[in-house]
Amino acid sequence: MSNSAHHTDYSSIAALVAEVSEAEPASVTPKASLREDLGLDSLGIVELVTIIRERFDVTIPENQADGVLTVQDLFDRVNDQPSDGFQLTQNGSPS
Template sequence: MSKETRERVRAIIAEQAVLEPSDVSEDQTLDDLGIDSMGLVEAIFAIEEEFDIQVPFNANEPEKSDFDISSVAAVMAAVERLVKEQKG
């Protein structure tokens, strides 16, 4: 995974958590960071716009999504995978 991709995702998540990117670690969950369901949706929209990808995520049924939001690292990996699939 490219460092640039990780840092761009970290910045988006940090913005939603109202934190500095340096305060966001890859092992944290979005819940740990205080990101609620609305913040999650906003982060998904920001990721889609930043990377010009479509994220397979349904906010009404997040548990049925193919987009792993279990941790910051999982979100980073999912974004990298989607970028490769959709741009590749």
């Protein structure tokens, strides 16, 4: 089994954030706050994380999803995923 991490490019994440937040793509920068800058509320962030989980086939534990504040945070969580079938459970332990 491979031990390499999952990798999704930033432009794919940024495009999805722009789509879900209905923000101008140019305003989706790494430091942009999902709430203050892009106007997502709690439900919008849950929707975004759910779409990312499905579209990019990654598992973002609930305790990590709560810490997603910026576009860069989201990108980092998505790319901190193993690509060999290993996934984290909601409490962050291996499954």
